Amino acid sequence: MSENNLYSKYQSILLKSMLFKNIEAGDLNVMLSCLKPKIVSFKRNDFLAIEGEYFDGLGIVLAGSVAIVKENAAGNRVIMDILSTSNMFGEIAAFSNKGIWPATVIAQEACTALFMSPQKIIGTCENSCRWHKLLILNMLSIVSNKALMLNRKVQYLTIKSMRGKICTYLLEQYKDSGNKTFMLSMKRNELADFLNVSRPSMSRELSRMKEEGLIDFHLSSFQIKDVETLKTQIDI
Amino acid sequence: MSENNLYSKYQSILLKSMLFKNIEAGDLNVMLSCLKPKIVSFKRNDFLAIEGEYFDGLGIVLAGSVAIVKENAAGNRVIMDILSTSNMFGEIAAFSNKGIWPATVIAQEACTALFMSPQKIIGTCENSCRWHKLLILNMLSIVSNKALMLNRKVQYLTIKSMRGKICTYLLEQYKDSGNKTFMLSMKRNELADFLNVSRPSMSRELSRMKEEGLIDFHLSSFQIKDVETLKTQIDI
DNA sequence: TATGTTTTGTTGCTATGGCTACAGATTAAT
DNA sequence: ATTAATCTGTAGCCATAGCAACAAAACATA
Secondary structure, X not given: OOHHHHHHHOHHXXXXXXXXXXXXXXXHHHHHHHHOOEEEEEOOOOEEEOOOOEOOOEEEEEEOOEEEEEEOOOOOEEEEEEEOXXXXXXXXXXXXXXXXXXXXXXXXXXXXXXXEOHHHHHOOOHHHHHHHHHHHHHHHHHHHHHHHHXXXXXXXXXXXXXXXXHHHHHHHHHHHHOOOEEEOOOOHHHHHHHHOOOHHHHHHHHXXXXXXXXXXXXXXXXXXXXXXXXXXXXXX | OOHHHHHHHOHHHXXXXXXXXXXXXXXXXXXXXXXXXXXXXEOOOOEEEOOOOEOOOEEEEEEXXXXXXXXXXXXXXXXEEEXXXXXXXXXXXXXXXXXXXXXXXXXXXXXXXXXXXXXXXXXXXXXXXXXXXXXXXXXXXXXXXXXXXXXXXXXXXXXXXXXXXXXHHHHHHHHHHOOXXXXXXXXXXXXXXXXXXXHHHHHHHHHHHHHOOOEEEEOOEEEEOOHHHHHHOOOO
């Protein structure tokens, strides 16, 4: 299969990627011929990138799925994220000063990924300067939003007490929904993971809060009954 | 004082900022006339920006110092960072989709700051397209490094046990210095803050580890005596 | 050298929350 | 409709780490 055919096969997937936001199908081909990305297929459990090794290209998942895993110094692997088609990896490392992969990327199943050099993204060629600028701005937006998300995560992790974490989370949901009654999108396990606490301990605290008349809940539907008291309990 | 005089007064400070990295003194003036930044002075305890309010411009501290503070839902303020001259604030919010300040910025002492619109940074004008591109790439680098730093912080905060945090930190220092004997740059209090634990508890654990023959230390000088055992203790 | 200030180490007490194990609900699958 | 799988709530036990309070060491200043 020729390169152009390969590209066109994955065109709709690439257009869904944040990197090619606001870019039209017609222009994508011109850009790809300039970016000269490499398309590589992997078998299950193959390594797409290895933590600590030289960073050689921004990736986009074209087919299958990959796992982002972090190895601690003891060598144990923790899955940080699972990415499916159209998702990017390496976006933080690509334009930072540290030119190494901050995590390992493993094929969760047989998969295909596209790699491109960060330099090609920021480089200008005569015929597509306009698009390069769009690409760079898209990158800036992607990285900024990632930083914002990480910032929020740090906020939560910094709160020391179980009740403080729960109150902060519930008040944020209340603020976002504009309603004292709302549904949680996460299951108990996921929420416990997000807040970095154990599920039983979290459930225990939720029950206590229900008993105290601060909140009410059943499965994923929650109701805040006493906003003011909840606020005072945040830094307990 | 005319605007140009104002700019030249702060030229050397601006040139130290990461935003104007690789830009020469001569070019800076041209760029500033295009960016049209606002220079504003504040009295001690004045607000430079308020969390949750409409984001109106990227800032650089020109004189004095400012505090980045986060208010939790209960209204308590926690100082996240102190910035002195040449440091930026608002760099994460500037190019993210959420157009609001993620934190409050307060004048720690009488201070002066420069504000500029993110749109002006990414916008192109005829005479300085080249510089705009440089600015955008500098921004991309700044935000990427910030994201990488936040990522590292999340790593540490996610580790649950005291010993795990300490082992991870010491092994990172060992790896960075390439030597089993090294000096810590942080005081005990600062390190405890960074790891989000209490100082006495941290000291107690350090002493235990010394007793067990894993490490040795006196004040800021540390020595790792048993790398392998240290690694096995990371996820305890 | 003497004095004050900051930093570091140590200890006992105690609350918090992790862990395991299980039972009851709920959802999915056949 | 029945079974299987997953999710949620509860309880007891106990290790971890926070807190307060103090002593000792290091550093700063006169």
